Amino acid sequence: MAEPLKNLLHPGLVTDMAGHISSHAPDFDAARFTRLATDGMAALELMQRAERIKDALAETLPADYAAAADILRKALPENGNPGLTGWALLPVNQFVSQHGLQHFELSLALLKALTPHFTAEFGIRRFIHAEQDRALAEISGWVTDANHHVRRLASEGTRPRLPWAMRLPALVKDPQPILPILVALLDDPEDYVRRSVANSLNDIAKDHPVLVTDFVERHIAGASAERRQLLRHASRTLLKRGDAKALANFGFAAAKGIAATLTLATPVVDFGDKLGFSIVVTNAETAPQRLMIDYAIHHVKANGTLAPKVFKWKQLDLPAGASQAIAKDHAIRAITTRRYYPGAHRIEILINGAICASADFDLRME
Structure with missing residues (x-):
């Protein structure tokens, strides 16, 4: 500790x-x-x-x-x-x-x-x-x-x-x-x-x-x-x-024709372990797009409500009609600036500031 x-x-x-x-x-x-x-x-x-x-x-x-x-x-x-x-x-x-x-x-x-x-x-x-x-x-x-x-x-x-x-x-x-x-x-x-x-x-x-x-x-x-x-x-x-x-x-525009499929590798996370997730991003437009991909974790607060925290992830240039898969592990561990509570949390994928996919996961604590 x-x-x-x-x-x-x-x-x-x-x-x-x-x-x-x-x-x-x-x-x-x-x-x-x-x-x-x-x-x-x-x-x-x-x-x-x-x-x-x-x-x-x-x-x-x-x-x-x-x-x-x-x-x-x-x-x-x-x-x-x-x-x-x-x-x-x-x-x-x-x-x-x-x-x-x-x-x-x-x-x-x-x-x-x-x-x-x-x-x-x-x-x-x-x-x-x-x-x-x-x-x-x-x-x-x-x-x-x-x-x-x-x-x-x-x-x-x-x-x-x-x-x-x-x-x-x-x-x-x-x-x-x-x-x-x-x-x-x-x-x-x-x-x-x-x-x-x-x-x-x-x-x-x-x-x-x-x-x-x-x-x-x-x-x-x-x-x-x-x-x-x-x-x-x-x-x-x-x-x-x-x-x-x-x-x-910084050269980004509102994402158009962008789809993201989110998959959780760990839909249940034990405190101290990692939330594993991946996305497949597809550009359905006829022109390449510059994408800023972030994710938000909605943490459970003491009163049971959710509070989001946005984390930087990746920047990429996606050609027209192309798809790309990327994966991430997010550690759920003790830090001095946050107190964790068990229960249903949420992750959201943001592309150029817009929510493109989301999923719920459970955090288990002793």
């Missing part, structure tokens, strides 16, 4: 944090910090543990925020020396976010400094929410930073619907202010940064599909393979929905 996410924050990590902070603040009460941060920790989930550690920082660092921020900045790794890094910086993000709004530039500078050691995408969002124009003016300057973690922070931290983080309702409503940041990073040399840009555009597509399809259309002409991949990933939600313009941006 996978290790629970909450154990990313644990008593040993708190002890390490106390040591790194103490080395730059002789008056820091490491014992009190450790006691407060670990009190009742075993019963808390990940974000609750982060909150508990954040509150312990507030109780034991200097009351003067600038002095506390200076200690935390010095406690970061530097010149090969160890320091606060990894998940230890999640509660530091929260501390800066909660206590640093009255020290705007100082706090953003601290978040920029810590992001190479753990993302600051959570910490900067309260600053964007509080004073969007002021925050974006600072963040926009990060797109040319020599450190790719800082460049990624410019795109990831401004995502309107960043998972696990507070939503930015003003940017959900009107994402235009962050488009210059995304354009500046379209051809970033790091895939890590480009994927963040794609994820931000995909967030925007959920509320403003036309804005994103127009954006892709403007930037796909003459695009490099890397930029084209970014734009495709940015369009994934729209492609799964069968959005006509999103499909057209």
Whole structure:
């Protein structure tokens, strides 16, 4: 069984944090910090543990925020020396976010400094929410930073619907202010940064599909393979929905005269095994067609209803009058982002966004 996410924050990590902070603040009460941060920790989930550690920082660092921020900045790794890094910086993000709004530039500078050691995408969002124009003016300057973690922070931290983080309702409503940041990073040399840009555009597509399809259309002409991949990933939600313009941006049209025959190799699946299935796709038209083939698994929820999840599968060019068979195994196993329930599930085959075949299968669990 996978290790629970909450154990990313644990008593040993708190002890390490106390040591790194103490080395730059002789008056820091490491014992009190450790006691407060670990009190009742075993019963808390990940974000609750982060909150508990954040509150312990507030109780034991200097009351003067600038002095506390200076200690935390010095406690970061530097010149090969160890320091606060990894998940230890999640509660530091929260501390800066909660206590640093009255020290705007100082706090953003601290978040920029810590992001190479753990993302600051959570910490900067309260600053964007509080004073969007002021925050974006600072963040926009990060797109040319020599450190790719800082460049990624410019795109990831401004995502309107960043998972696990507070939503930015003003940017959900009107994402235009962050488009210059995304354009500046379209051809970033790091895939890590480009994927963040794609994820931000995909967030925007959920509320403003036309804005994103127009954006892709403007930037796909003459695009490099890397930029084209970014734009495709940015369009994934729209492609799964069968959005006509999103499909057209990548050379797909509404499928005509396409038939798909679906066969299940495992109509009953035991949890931990694989759903095996295959399809035969036939093009009855007199012209070849470019096909994007995906599939959706409709998972049973706790209340017995079904909820679909679309998975990418295959792209092919099918000649006129031709048929092609393809097969797939889909693992049904424990993952941290989904809880499975037994019962009747469904699989659907989507071709260029349209449902072309479906079948039910049973999931058995002990």
